[in-house]
Amino acid sequence: MHFLTPLTPLYAALVKARAAAYEQGLLRARELPVSVVSVGNLTFGGTGKTPTVIALVRDLVRRKRRPAVLTRGYGRTGTSPLVVLGPGSDFGVERAGDEPLEMAARLPGVPIVIDADRVRGGTEAVRLGADVLVLDDGFQHLRVARDLDLLLLDAGDPWGGGALPPSGRLREPQSAIARASAVLVTKVPPDATAVIGRIGEEVARLAGPIPLLAARMVASRVRTPGGWQAPEVLVGRRVLAFAGIGRPEGFADLLAESGAEVVATRWYRDHHRYRASDLDRVVSEAADHDAVAVTTTKDAVKLPPDAEVWVAEAEMRPEAGDWNALWRLLPGETL
Numbered sequence: 001m002h003f004l005t006p007l008t009p010l011y012a013a014l015v016k017a018r019a020a021a022y023e024q025g026l027l028r029a030r031e032l033p034v035s036v037v038s039v040g041n042l043t044f045g046g047t048g049k050t051p052t053v054i055a056l057v058r059d060l061v062r063r064k065r066r067p068a069v070l071t072r073g074y075g076r077t078g079t080s081p082l083v084v085l086g087p088g089s090d091f092g093v094e095r096a097g098d099e100p101l102e103m104a105a106r107l108p109g110v111p112i113v114i115d116a117d118r119v120r121g122g123t124e125a126v127r128l129g130a131d132v133l134v135l136d137d138g139f140q141h142l143r144v145a146r147d148l149d150l151l152l153l154d155a156g157d158p159w160g161g162g163a164l165p166p167s168g169r170l171r172e173p174q175s176a177i178a179r180a181s182a183v184l185v186t187k188v189p190p191d192a193t194a195v196i197g198r199i200g201e202e203v204a205r206l207a208g209p210i211p212l213l214a215a216r217m218v219a220s221r222v223r224t225p226g227g228w229q230a231p232e233v234l235v236g237r238r239v240l241a242f243a244g245i246g247r248p249e250g251f252a253d254l255l256a257e258s259g260a261e262v263v264a265t266r267w268y269r270d271h272h273r274y275r276a277s278d279l280d281r282v283v284s285e286a287a288d289h290d291a292v293a294v295t296t297t298k299d300a301v302k303l304p305p306d307a308e309v310w311v312a313e314a315e316m317r318p319e320a321g322d323w324n325a326l327w328r329l330l331p332g333e334t335l
Helices: 005-023 049-062 098-106 118-127 174-179 193-207 249-257 276-288 324-328
Strands: 035-041 067-071 082-084 112-114 132-136 148-154 182-186 212-224 227-229 238-243 261-267 292-296 310-320
Touching: 035 049, 049 067, 049 098, 049 132, 049 148, 049 212, 049 310, 067 098, 067 118, 082 098, 098 112, 112 118, 118 132, 148 174, 174 193, 182 193, 193 212, 212 249, 238 249, 238 276, 249 261, 249 310, 261 276, 276 292
Parallel strands: 035 132, 035 148, 067 112, 067 132, 148 182, 182 212, 238 261, 238 292, 292 310
Antiparallel strands: 082 112, 212 227, 212 310
């Protein structure tokens, strides 16, 4: 038993009390003057929030909306608001954080507003012309009112071990699903019917008849020394997968499903800042296995541009559910 386990009931009580304070109006969520879409999860890390945010923002752009992303910028230095616009922005990972830089590179022209104070960040995004805000990792950020609360559950570990820290990975009790507008099951396997069905039964028990969607994570393209290529370049390729993300096993699964032979893995803590010695070790180990080292786009923003590694870009692909049901929950959206 972990020495902090006796504190789990206290942690659970505090989390429930905070949520209840907002529900009963003792604490007030701040309204912003445009629509707000929140993307979040019940567990710590690894559910695919960033690819989901990217997919939703791209869909909003296709619908002629003007989205901006509000994100905390985990691990960055400084507390002042920071706006990152596209891959040409010259902010380093220390100032912006790895996930905001990844989103900026993949969403050129969309403001990525980095601020721990999401109300202040949202106000800045509206000033820049946004008419809809996508709140990254927002399920527990109750200070901002939202029109659509999308909760992500990882198909491989939807309930985080069924316990709060330190025994499990839940950020709050499963009953919190009742706050969600819709649930997205991410990282579903190719034959997902049974998995979606089991999770759907539990969601219905806890939250009632809310929309249930499912999506796969697939490799959309791969950056090699010769530039970006189609994901088929992975077929039959021996690879060493390395990453510093939540639940990195999902990245190895993505590579295997893309046809790669994953011969070794090296995992680091989420948001790991790579040293030259880390990179040397990974490249050397890959060579020992007659393989290439492959990492994620989130990790790539923390590596030198000339690093001798491949980068696999993950994309969310809808698998099941009525995706238009999401936008029907958003004021002013026509289908």
